[in-house]
Amino acid sequence: MSEEQISKVFAALADPTRRDLVARLAAGDATVGELAAPYNVSTQAVSKHLKVLEDSGLVTKARDAQRRPVHLEAQVFDLMTKWIERYQRQAEARYQRLDQVLAQLDADGTPLPHDAARDKARNAIAPINEEGTAS
Amino acid sequence: MSEEQISKVFAALADPTRRDLVARLAAGDATVGELAAPYNVSTQAVSKHLKVLEDSGLVTKARDAQRRPVHLEAQVFDLMTKWIERYQRQAEARYQRLDQVLAQLDADGTPLPHDAARDKARNAIAPINEEGTAS
DNA sequence: CTTGTTGTCAACCAAACGGTTGAGGAGGGC
DNA sequence: GCCCTCCTCAACCGTTTGGTTGACAACAAG
Known part of the structure; x- marks a missing residue:
């Protein structure tokens, strides 16, 4: 694991919203919309958070029609x-x-x-x- | 450990310089000046980094005359x-x-x-x- | 083909971050 | 008392971050 990657992972987990997303993804995969629903911020904001998590390697996205099921990479x-x-x-x-x-x-x-x-x-x-x- | 505290710890460790400081403190306590010496940034910058680490609870400072020996709180x-x-x-x-x-x-x-x-x-x-x- | 759903991209904004320089407080040593 | 060392505070600056709104690409369904 590169230093760069470690920085990204720590930075990703420094935000409470992103930690909450990780906590929910530990319980099972979910689409961007499902993940965004509980928060009173825009879907775009949550999409950005997920991009940060994805860049850090903590999360991957699959494709299912328009949906993008998000999966936690627990390794x-x-x-x-x-x-x-x-x-x-x-x-x-x-x-x-x-x-x-x-x-x-x-x-x-x-x-x-x-x-x-x-x-x-x-x-x-x-x-x-x-x-x-x-x- | 409060959510706030967890955020601070992750944020503190997201910076490579601060991780390096932690690594060196794992080998033994050191003063601010000793810690600042290896980097080609100002002492004030390192002092700021140490303040971030201190606010996160990862580190404590003692007093010895003008010196401020820094100690890693491994718990x-x-x-x-x-x-x-x-x-x-x-x-x-x-x-x-x-x-x-x-x-x-x-x-x-x-x-x-x-x-x-x-x-x-x-x-x-x-x-x-x-x-x-x-x- | 048109419409509705799902998600991302782009531009913008205020606040936080990591660095700088300059000033100054606290404490030995002469 | 004076100076020198160690460290922090304050102000400033450019970049990053977390949020917004608006446009739009992709796809399913009617």
Whole structure:
């Protein structure tokens, strides 16, 4: 998934109306008109929202005569979850390292008050380069 | 997590520079100046980006003399993952229902070609109201 | 062929966004 | 006290965004 694509997906989901459309499409495919009906904005506005969702890859349109049944592409959610988890794991790993450093300081009998020790440890581990997640 | 908050988080992550800041903060806390250094935009611009991240709850700032060490609030990722998973599960459940309907049609000896049966089934299950996820 | 339905395209508008420059507040260090 | 560093606030500017209205393409049905 390209950076460009990720930007588009996040931007698409930043709008409450578009999130609502996604929520309804999770329950089943629907035409543009059906999707537009509940809102008190013009059909064109909803059509624009759907174009944004389509450009982001979250949604596809099929053709059935004049209708354009819209379908949610749920795989995109998997990619987003993966993107998020990368940083979740990285942050978690950092905390585990923090605990190790704190334990080490404790074993050394460091006389610092606890909050100061925590700050010191945080600074100490911050500059460590993450070889495990880079490349 | 309020709808407003979700909008802010998605909007915050829609910008590549802000995603990059988040990535670097996952490796450790950093001051505004440290964060701004790698980019060839003004410090003020980065400060604005950090304000957006802060308003979204993804980040907090502490104070150390003139410095403002920025810290990533990784719990927000958990909330986002949960938000996404709701629709992932819902869409998945729909496909399972689709398979059931197809199996039923098959047992009835429906003579439709496979693609048409799939379309028909999709339309058939779409209007079903999701009591399990509503309310 | 004419009419009605469904959806998109085009032009426009106000508000928000991402950037700039300039000014200034808050806090060490001399 | 004075200066220098770190950061934010304010004003401004061009572009993007979410909405509008009006025109029209595509198709089904009469």
